[in-house]
Amino acid sequence: xxxxxxxxxxxxxxxxxxxxxxxxxxxxxxxxxxxxxxxxxxxxxxxxxxxxxxxxxxxxxxxxxxxxxxxxxxxxxxxxxxxxxxxxxxxxxxxxxxxxxxxxxxxxxxxxxxxxxxxxxxxxxxxxxxxxxxxxxxxxxxxxxxxxxxxxxxxxxxxxxxxxxxxxxxxxxxxxxxxxxxxxxxxxxxxxxxxxxxxxxxxxxxxxxxxxxxxxxxxxxxxxxxxxxxxxxxxxxxxxxxxxxxxxxxxxxxxxxxxxxxxxxxxxxxxxxxxxxxxxxxxxxxxxxxxxxxxxxxxxxxxxxxxxxxxxxxxxxxxxxxxxxxxxxxxxxxxxxxxxxxxxxxxxxxxxxxxxxxxxxxxxxxxxxxxxxxxxxxxxxxxxxxxxxxxxxxxxxxxxxxxxxxxxxxxxxxxxxxxxxxxxxxxxxxxxxxxxxxxxxxxxxxxxxxxxxxxxxxxxxxxxxxxxxxxxxxxxxxxxxxxxxxxxxxxxxxxxxxxxxxxxxxxxxxxxxxxxxxxxxxxxxxxxxxxxxxxxxxxxxxxxxxxxxxxxxxxxxxxxxxxxxxxxxxxxxxxxxxxxxxxxxxxxxxxxxxxxxxxxxxxxxxxxxxxxxxxxxxxxxxxxxxxxxxxxxxxxxxxxxxxxxxxxxxxxxx
Amino acid sequence: xxxxxxxxxxxxxxxxxxxxxxxxxxxxxxxxxxxxxxxxxxxxxxxxxxxxxxxxxxxxxxxxxxxxxxxxxxxxxxxxxxxxxxxxxxxxxxxxxxxxxxxxxxxxxxxxxxxxxxxxxxxxxxxxxxxxxxxxxxxxxxxxxxxxxxxx
Numbered sequence: 179x180x181x182x183x184x185x186x187x188x189x190x191x192x193x194x195x196x197x198x199x200x201x202x203x204x205x206x207x208x209x210x211x212x213x214x215x216x217x218x219x220x221x222x223x224x225x226x227x228x229x230x231x232x233x234x235x236x237x238x239x240x241x242x243x244x245x246x247x248x249x250x251x252x253x254x255x256x257x258x259x260x261x262x263x264x265x266x267x268x269x270x271x272x273x274x275x276x277x278x279x280x281x282x283x284x285x286x287x288x289x290x291x292x293x294x295x296x297x298x299x300x301x302x303x304x305x306x307x308x309x310x311x312x313x314x315x316x317x318x319x320x321x322x323x324x325x326x327x328x329x330x331x332x333x334x335x336x337x338x339x340x341x342x343x344x345x346x347x348x349x350x351x352x353x354x355x356x357x358x359x360x361x362x363x364x365x366x367x368x369x370x371x372x373x374x375x376x377x378x379x380x381x382x383x384x385x386x387x388x389x390x391x392x393x394x395x396x397x398x399x400x401x402x403x404x405x406x407x408x409x410x411x412x413x414x415x416x417x418x419x420x421x422x423x424x425x426x427x428x429x430x431x432x433x434x435x436x437x438x439x440x441x442x443x444x445x446x447x448x449x450x451x452x453x454x455x456x457x458x459x460x461x462x463x464x465x466x467x468x469x470x471x472x473x474x475x476x477x478x479x480x481x482x483x484x485x486x487x488x489x490x491x492x493x494x495x496x497x498x499x500x501x502x503x504x505x506x507x508x509x510x511x512x513x514x515x516x517x518x519x520x521x522x523x524x525x526x527x528x529x530x531x532x533x534x535x536x537x538x539x540x541x542x543x544x545x546x547x548x549x550x551x552x553x554x555x556x557x558x559x560x561x562x563x564x565x566x567x568x569x570x571x572x573x574x575x576x577x578x579x580x581x582x583x584x585x586x587x588x589x590x591x592x593x594x595x596x597x598x599x600x601x602x603x604x605x606x607x608x609x610x611x612x613x614x615x616x617x618x619x620x621x622x623x624x625x626x627x628x629x630x631x632x633x634x635x636x637x638x639x640x641x642x643x644x645x646x647x648x649x650x651x652x653x654x655x656x657x658x659x660x661x662x663x664x665x666x667x668x669x670x671x672x673x674x675x676x677x678x679x680x681x682x683x684x685x686x687x688x689x690x691x692x693x694x695x696x697x698x699x700x701x702x703x704x705x706x707x708x709x710x711x712x713x714x715x716x717x718x719x720x721x722x723x724x725x726x727x728x729x730x731x732x733x734x735x736x737x738x739x740x741x742x743x744x745x746x747x748x749x750x751x752x753x754x755x756x757x758x759x760x761x762x763x764x765x766x767x768x769x770x771x772x773x774x775x776x777x778x779x780x781x782x783x784x785x786x787x788x789x790x791x792x793x794x795x796x797x798x799x800x801x802x803x804x805x806x807x808x809x810x811x812x813x814x815x816x817x818x819x820x821x822x823x824x825x826x827x828x829x830x831x832x
Numbered sequence: 833x834x835x836x837x838x839x840x841x842x843x844x845x846x847x848x849x850x851x852x853x854x855x856x857x858x859x860x861x862x863x864x865x866x867x868x869x870x871x872x873x874x875x876x877x878x879x880x881x882x883x884x885x886x887x888x889x890x891x892x893x894x895x896x897x898x899x900x901x902x903x904x905x906x907x908x909x910x911x912x913x914x915x916x917x918x919x920x921x922x923x924x925x926x927x928x929x930x931x932x933x934x935x936x937x938x939x940x941x942x943x944x945x946x947x948x949x950x951x952x953x954x955x956x957x958x959x960x961x962x963x964x965x966x967x968x969x970x971x972x973x974x975x976x977x978x979x980x981x982x983x984x
Contacts, residue, residue, distance in 0.1 A: 455895070472892045714876065761876035801887060803924050804896045804980070808879050814887055814894045822875040822887050822894055 197221040210259035244299040361773030471797040478818035485626040515550035545594035562670040566607040575610030614685040708791035715823040722828040851931040897928040
């Protein structure tokens with residue numbers, strides 16, 4: 179039980195750490211001197227190692243351990259940050275991600291072969307580090323004004339600065355404890371004014387086997403050396419007296435120290451923000467949401483009961499209750515809202531990899547990452563977005579020389595933009611590539627038999643674009659591993675629609691394309707039209723209702739067994755809900771019938787209903803697992819009088 | 833009375849909810865029973881088998897309701913003031929079954945429970961997993977999974 183809980187925490191946190199690895203590696207790639215990024219990566223790898231170690235995930239421990247070794251060399255500037263190095267580290271991150279996925283799915287690491295990766299890591303480590311490490315760490319000793327002044331004052335008291343490098347045995351288990359003993363011993367001789375890495379890092383064992391201290395003392399080298407070497411598990415001690423001019427010459431790099439401090443300050447707000455949020459189990463939120471839904475239903479009930487007696491102040495109280503429930507509902511909804519950043523933050527990596535694979539130069543602009551959407555949407559929208567981005571890079575953005583020829587910047591731009599628009603969240607994926615060639619689409623669609631040649635001539639731009647979303651469509655000349663597998667765009671469309679959203683496309687030849695995904699802000703409470711068929715009440719999502727019309731029965735025309743009605747100059751199919759649902763109608767001989775015209779994308783149908791009840795805000799509830807495979811019903815809601823009304827799934831009625 | 837199922841073979845016991853359909857007495861493992869409700873408004877759901885009565889609102893939860901008589905090929909019978917819906921829980925399913933009457937909850941020693949398959953030859957009676965002898969009466973224990981075709 180307890181282990182389960184740890185596992186949960188491990189899974190949650192390791193995802194965060196892997197994200198940190200990804201983000202900072204990308205940052206490091208653009209700015210190879212970014213010490214803060216190196217530290218972040220190191221910290222993330224170290225924490226992962228620790229957590230995986232306690233839970234016995236050996237592969238993760240091995241990988242992170244070796245990453246740490248490599249990073250330590252970068253951190254102590256024994257090694258340059260190169261493109262290959264970043265690649266290897268990213269590869270490790272991917273491997274970690276896969277292993278964590280394994281753990282989520284099976285509770286243990288899958289049978290993956292990481293030896294190749296490990297040896298790659300091993301290879302990239304400098305083998306000659308012992309030779310030059312001394313000079314390097316010595317050189318890196320950047321002192322700030324305060325430390326310099328201490329040294330200068332100390333010099334007057336004939337105390338000299340000594341640079342002491344301590345190397346612990348590689349099998350040392352309690353490095354921090356040994357380091358502490360070293361500090362204790364050193365402090366017996368004088369004052370420690372600087373350590374490398376920082377004291378905190380040493381205390382938390384964030385160092386490999388060596389660390390250094392700068393000690394001000396009047397004692398002689400040999401004494402100190404023999405004393406420090408007595409500490410168990412200390413492998414070697416090297417001491418060097420610093421000359422005054424060396425201390426002085428360390429002035430210029432001071433700027434860099436400052437920069438480092440700056441970037442650390444920049445980091446503070448974000449870590450503060452992390453502190454302000456807590457993880458909440460989605461089920462708990464759901465139960466909170468259910469309670470609020472209850473409240474809304476009770477409110478509806480009370481409104482139904484009516485008995486509005488002005489004197490009793492009932493109306494006033496009702497209004498008050500209304501307001502409170504609405505506010506409570508909003509508040510709970512907000513808790514369920516998560517910034518799209520959660521999805522977006524994995525895209526820089528995706529774009530980088532794709533750009534590399536396709537040999538294109540691509541800049542990714544993310545705008546509105548703090549736009550909040552419902553948790554359910556966050557979980558589902560990632561794949562469709564990745565697909566659109568892949569498409570944009572693979573089919574949209576041209577190769578650099580092609581772009582130069584076209585008079586464009588060699589760097590292609592992918593914009594990922596999110597914003598709120600009324601009750602919708604809009605996510606746009608734009609590229610400034612070559613645009614979608616509609617003729618190509620049409621040709622390809624005809625070739626694949628998705629549309630006949632005669633029909634094509636009737637298609638407008640939108641109709642042609644829609645061909646792209648048909649199952650089995652792909653315009654890629656050659657099938658790449660990025661996109662163009664013939665699946666994809668239709669999957670994007672289906673997914674977005676299953677979330678109650680729509681996809682729109684705008685494109686201009688030579689200038690780029692724009693995919694606009696419009697999603698509802700929330701999925702659990704919607705505006706609906708309540709209709710009655712005989713005794714049964716059904717709810718139709720208002721977003722798919724086009725119009726409500728009354729027509730004379732004589733207008734209904736039967737064509738080849740399909741009933742149709744004329745609507746805005748065209749014929750649309752008539753769906754009789756009573757027949758569809760096998761409901762006995764009481765009075766069949768009416769002169770006119772009431773129809774709800776529903777639309778799904780471009781398709782329209784007229785639903786025959788008995789009576790119209792009206793518009794209401796309804797709480798969507800699931801029908802449960804037992805009835806989960808009924809296609810025409812998407813869920814149910816509880817009416818004010820406690821009865822259940824089914825919600826029609828328009829996708830399966832049009 | 834011993835309610836602890838973890839005792840020795842001799843005294844190990846189980847509790848069952850006891851209900852009737854016509855003259856047959858049935859039992860349901862109490863661990864599966866979540867609540868017993870009076871019959872409420874049931875909204876019929878299209879495109880479902882005829883033994884699915886529809887869904888009902890049990891304190892804010894939507895619960896599918898099964899006509900057990902129809903499922904067991906018995907004649908329909910009008911509801912009366914003894915008719916009850918037993919809300920059952922099985923894996924992730926929550927399902928209500930309509931029964932004529934709920935009698936009581938009884939405790940039985942494991943040694944008094946016989947496996948249904950040892951008694952019935954006809955596959956038709958597959959949904960009866962066990963038979964319990966209780967003071968001269970025989971109680972049929974429903975196998976909910978088989979009765980409702982769950983987990984398929």
